[in-house]
Amino acid sequence: MSFNTICVVGLGYIGLPTAAMFASKEKHVTGVDISQHAVETINAGQIHIVEPGLDVMVKKAVDNGFLRATTTPEPADAFLIAVPTPFLPANTQDSIPEPDLSYIESAAKSIAKVLKKGDLVILESTSPVGATEQMSKWLAEERSDLTFPQTHGEESDIRVAHCPERVLPGHVIRELVENDRIVGGMTEQSSAAATQLYNIFVKGDCIITNARTAEMAKLTENASRDVNIAFANELSVICDKSGIDVWELIGLANRHPRVNILQPGPGVGGHCIAVDPWFIVSQAKDDAKLIKVAREVNDQKPSWVIKKIKAAISDYLVSFPGKNASQIKIGCFGVAFKADIDDLRESPAMAIAETISEWHLGEVLVVEPNIKTLPESLNKCKLVTHDFAIIQADIAVILVNHKEFYELDFGNIKLIDTRGIYKK
Numbered sequence: 001m002s003f004n005t006i007c008v009v010g011l012g013y014i015g016l017p018t019a020a021m022f023a024s025k026e027k028h029v030t031g032v033d034i035s036q037h038a039v040e041t042i043n044a045g046q047i048h049i050v051e052p053g054l055d056v057m058v059k060k061a062v063d064n065g066f067l068r069a070t071t072t073p074e075p076a077d078a079f080l081i082a083v084p085t086p087f088l089p090a091n092t093q094d095s096i097p098e099p100d101l102s103y104i105e106s107a108a109k110s111i112a113k114v115l116k117k118g119d120l121v122i123l124e125s126t127s128p129v130g131a132t133e134q135m136s137k138w139l140a141e142e143r144s145d146l147t148f149p150q151t152h153g154e155e156s157d158i159r160v161a162h163c164p165e166r167v168l169p170g171h172v173i174r175e176l177v178e179n180d181r182i183v184g185g186m187t188e189q190s191s192a193a194a195t196q197l198y199n200i201f202v203k204g205d206c207i208i209t210n211a212r213t214a215e216m217a218k219l220t221e222n223a224s225r226d227v228n229i230a231f232a233n234e235l236s237v238i239c240d241k242s243g244i245d246v247w248e249l250i251g252l253a254n255r256h257p258r259v260n261i262l263q264p265g266p267g268v269g270g271h272c273i274a275v276d277p278w279f280i281v282s283q284a285k286d287d288a289k290l291i292k293v294a295r296e297v298n299d300q301k302p303s304w305v306i307k308k309i310k311a312a313i314s315d316y317l318v319s320f321p322g323k324n325a326s327q328i329k330i331g332c333f334g335v336a337f338k339a340d341i342d343d344l345r346e347s348p349a350m351a352i353a354e355t356i357s358e359w360h361l362g363e364v365l366v367v368e369p370n371i372k373t374l375p376e377s378l379n380k381c382k383l384v385t386h387d388f389a390i391i392q393a394d395i396a397v398i399l400v401n402h403k404e405f406y407e408l409d410f411g412n413i414k415l416i417d418t419r420g421i422y423k424k
């Protein structure tokens with residue numbers, strides 16, 4: 001098997017670095033995206049997302065002629081699908097969000113047109129169990145002239161595997177190379193081909209399993225983290241009522257050699273940990289009890305923080321009877337979904353700042369060192385420096401543990417520290 005040409009469908013946070021990585025190994029890579037803007041940006045040697053080191057890599061790959069972007073797939077020896085798998089919003093308050101596989105379906109249908117005997121198709125998108133088999137069925141429906149693993153096993157013309165990405169945003173370039181890779185082939189031939197493909201740049205181990213186990217492994221990793229964070233968030237609510245510092249408590253408990261509790265915060269954000277556990281729950285409604293409750297605990301944490309801010313405003317008015325609510329300035333420290341990134345999507349900190357700015361009569365100051373302008377949804381807030389916010393704010397809320405916030409001195413400002421970073 002030789003993989004000289006590779007087609008990557010979906011040029012987002014995973015697809016683009018993966019495409020650039022293959023191109024850096026002098027493979028001819030075609031990157032496909034439905035966004036004309038993304039395609040034009042990449043072909044100009046630039047990038048449309050923020051990821052350290054990726055800009056240099058893409059520029060080099062494009063300049064050297066190994067990476068080219070387009071809106072329609074072209075023939076290749078291997079196809080990687082790295083498109084989003086969001087969930088469909090729940091219809092009612094009690095219903096469970098269902099995964100939306102429509103991006104995988106259209107990606108599969110678009111590559112089906114150019115598939116040829118011997119090709120390898122890999123699904124990298126985080127997916128519910130059975131999605132890889134479903135993708136292979138969509139391919140087969142489009143190409144009755146080719147055979148696929150679900151009907152022809154090891155003899156099939158096309159090999160199909162699920163190899164979930166597991167990289168951490170902000171560290172993608174290093175983790176793509178160093179992380180171990182789960183390779184879940186629909187057949188042994190599929191796993192062997194996928195392993196050979198990843199060995200072009202992966203230095204970690206490629207561990208072979210079947211497609212369904214690979215799908216569940218990825219969901220399990222993120223659900224495990226979600227459940228552990230939910231435990232920490234539940235402890236934080238319990239400790240708050242008992243006057244116990246939850247961070248000190250967790251630090252002490254983690255001194256036990258077999259205990260490793262994660263950190264509480266204002267809620268769980270991002271596109272992975274807050275989403276993927278629902279894929280398990282929606283397929284195992286009667287059995288995934290703990291995973292579902294953990295999701296609910298984490299989703300309720302922003303409302304708990306909002307209650308704390310409202311209580312702090314009431315306390316302030318009691319302490320300063322001459323003041324009214326419109327004179328109270330609230331400083332929100334951080335709105336990104338986690339530390340040291342500029343990504344505001346699916347951010348509990350953003351949701352808290354939005355709600356407070358809608359509800360509070362006074363000024364809401366936002367400190368976010370990683371962005372230059374506030375999004376439209378925060379148009380009632382003012383983006384300021386941390387020095388300005390500390391001088392002006394009557395109540396400060398630390399929502400994200402950005403590195404810039406660790407050394408700040410909040411003096412006598414009423415402080416709500418949802419990340420436990422402030423040392424008096």
Ligand code: SAJ
Pocket residue numbers: 126165166167168169221222225229262263264265266267268269270271272273337338339
């Ligand atoms: N968080 C806490 N407490 C903690 C750790 C995190 O509240 O102790 C919060 C963060 O503030 C953030 C959210 O959880 O809001 C998620 O952050 P994260 O850093 O844990 O994870 P992501 O979403 O950036 O990336 C995860 C990673 N998965 C795991 O660590 C198991 C990454 O390896 C995956 O590739 C990625 O999801 C993905 O694409 O699935």
